[in-house]
Amino acid sequence: MTAITYRTADVDGFKIFYREAGSAGAPKLLLLHGFPSAGHMFRDLIPLLADRFHIVAPDLPGFGKSDLPGRGLTFDRIAETIDRFTEIVGFDRYAVYVFDYGAPTGFRLAVRHPERITAIISQNGNAYEEGLSEGWNPIRAYWQDASPANREALRAFLQPEATAWQYTHGVPDPTRVSPDGYALDSFYLARPGADAVQLDLFGDYKSNIALYPTFQAYFRTHKPPFLAVWGRNDPFFLPPGAEAFKRDIPNAVVRFFDTGHFALETHADEIAAAIREFLPG
Template sequence: MTNVSYRTINVDGVKVFYREAGSPDKPKLLLLHGFPSSGHMFRDLIPLLADRYHIIAPDLPGFGQSDLPGRGHSFDSIAETIDRFTEIVGFDRYAVYVFDYGAPTGFRLAVKHPERITAIISQNGNAYEEGLSEGWNPIQAYWQDASEENRNALKPFLEPESIAWQYTHGAPDIAKVSPDGYSLDSFYMTRPGAVDVQLDLFGDYKSNVALYPAFQTYFRTHKPRFLAVWGQNDPFFLPPGAEAFRRDIPDATVKFFDTGHFALETHAVEIAAAIRDFLG
């Protein structure tokens, strides 16, 4: 049995909730979740790695049990808070696992502090335009015209049916996908103000795409140890986005799994094994 601790700390006025497991004298591994989830998405992965690593999985600001900020929430502010969070919890050098929104968060940290990053694992965490599917078209329309009409057109992405679809689409057997994850995400979406925060982040995602060249420069310059573990049936982040990492990091390892966006829901054991082999 793995002992997981559930903690909350104050990060410059922002309450950040996090999960922690493993001995502090082990190599450090930071897990960064994506939309619309929380650190709960790592519930199956953490026990498979905690014997070898000191693991911390925060809920990003605006998600899960962490504070829900006001309007104008951005990926820059998320990264700034998580940067300070790592300093407060003593993560001075660490490997980082990034997924979805966790990718532009983690890549910002790597660009700012390349000396702190020992390795990167990207699970459907994109940094290349060829990785963006047509599923982004409604969101890109909002980038180009931040009208109320385009903003309201994105609200269906936040409905329970849509959140569940993100978990089940592309999974080889949806009976293997626990309803706990998407049900919890839908519950957190009912917090007052949560919808507007998420719509603001949809609009701000264009800042991540604008930073793709900077992320790629970091990859080419620093050549971090890199593992991509990708649900190949992801409706949002396509396999070419995973393959593109090799363009800037020729020694990157890329592994595809027959599942969708939330690959850990069906392939946590396989992904954990890939991480253990990769980190050594």
């Protein structure tokens, strides 16, 4: 097994924690996590791919062990920081694996630097309106009326029981989901100031939807090799969102698994096999 190392990069004074594995000369693979997780969501996947790829999995700004910024964090700022991070760690050309919040981050990088992207793997990482479920309704209400009451209502998404539900909903056998992942997420969410940062990002998520036409234009123009590996029972991002990628990238490969939002918790082996089949090593 290839060893995983745990490092911190100084990105213009902002600390980004990341996991790294694989040979520096191997094809590069950037792993971008989502809410409310961190790079630890890839703890099972990395060992299954590290023999073939040079892997880097950063904790996004405000998540995990990366620095927690003050108020006003946006997805544009997250993407700018991760873009600079890739340059610092020498990721000049790379495939990107995106999940949840990692998708609008990674898609921004692809739009900005299409020449750097060798392939995209989307695990429940959405870019189409039809992929959004009714589970977004409380957050949509905040977009339409950023009142204190609507903001406070979203604190329910930050509670430990809500995080555990995200991990287990749609999983046929919840005993296959380790509690370690959602317990660690809850620990990070309980840090002083983390709640305000996350509520700000709920509000800014509308900026991602506004960019859907831009992302889709990138897909149509550049047609990157594209693999969607999707938990079909995801309560937030629906299967039509996965199928929609084929509208803009006809050769996209779409694979569904009988699991929920955090598909790697139950199907890391299957997803790793799909990636190995999809990406030349």
